[in-house]
Amino acid sequence: MAARFCHSFPTAVGISTARLAPMLTAVECFQLGYTGHSFSPPRQRRWVSSPGLLSGSMLVSGRTSFCCGAVTMIGQSEFAGEVLGSDRPVLVEFVAEWCGPCRLITPVIEWASQEYSGRLKIVKIDHDANPQLIEEYKVYGLPTLILFKNGQEVPVSRREGAITKIKLKEYLESLLGSTTVA
Incomplete structure (x- = not known):
């Protein structure tokens, strides 16, 4: 759950x-x-x-x-249903409790969850608790943002590191405007 x-x-x-x-x-x-x-x-x-x-x-x-806010922390067991089986695009943020930049962008991610609530679902995945997902999606830096649509990673949607509200808005608008999958 x-x-x-x-x-x-x-x-x-x-x-x-x-x-x-x-x-x-x-x-x-x-x-x-x-x-x-x-x-x-x-x-x-x-x-x-x-x-x-x-x-x-x-x-x-x-x-x-x-x-x-409405950002949900999920694990390996919920990933398939919450992300791959979602009927709307899902922004996945890979984070860790010890990660300073992850904590720094939390208010920005929360803002996005409210701003895009009808168009986008946002979930967080703990790096330390989900090593299989980290390996499967080749997460090498934190925080990492990846957009999924129709059960697949959207090409060029991967972003690593801290992000400002303005840059996140530009990033999401460009991806939501053209969410094609490979």
């Missing part, structure tokens, strides 16, 4: 889950300066203790997780 892509950070000891409120949107993540997993403890405590700031957060195995 696919889970929504969530960011997480270690929680401070003794924090009550009852104090956690709604989840942050991608824009809120970006505006608050959240870029991934490297918080200082004081900021971390301030976020968690601010009522109304976090919504729908959940405490899972000592980590506070919050989702930022």
Whole structure:
């Protein structure tokens, strides 16, 4: 079962889950300066203790997780159904928890998931948890973006490295305007 892509950070000891409120949107993540997993403890405590700031957060195995949008994290078992069997184009982002550029472009990818919600599905695949997919699709750098349509990789759709919102929009518009497969 696919889970929504969530960011997480270690929680401070003794924090009550009852104090956690709604989840942050991608824009809120970006505006608050959240870029991934490297918080200082004081900021971390301030976020968690601010009522109304976090919504729908959940405490899972000592980590506070919050989702930022409609990007779904999938694995090897969901790949065929979610990507290859999709009736609309799917942008696959290969990421890793330890990858700085992956965390850096998260707000941009979340923006794209909202901007192109009717035309495009976006999923993330964890590099470390899915070595077979990494090998099969020859993912050598992170983050890697690949567009799939009709169960096949769209030629020249592969892009590696961080990307700005403007460049992502140009990239997606050019691919969605001419999504032919090899």
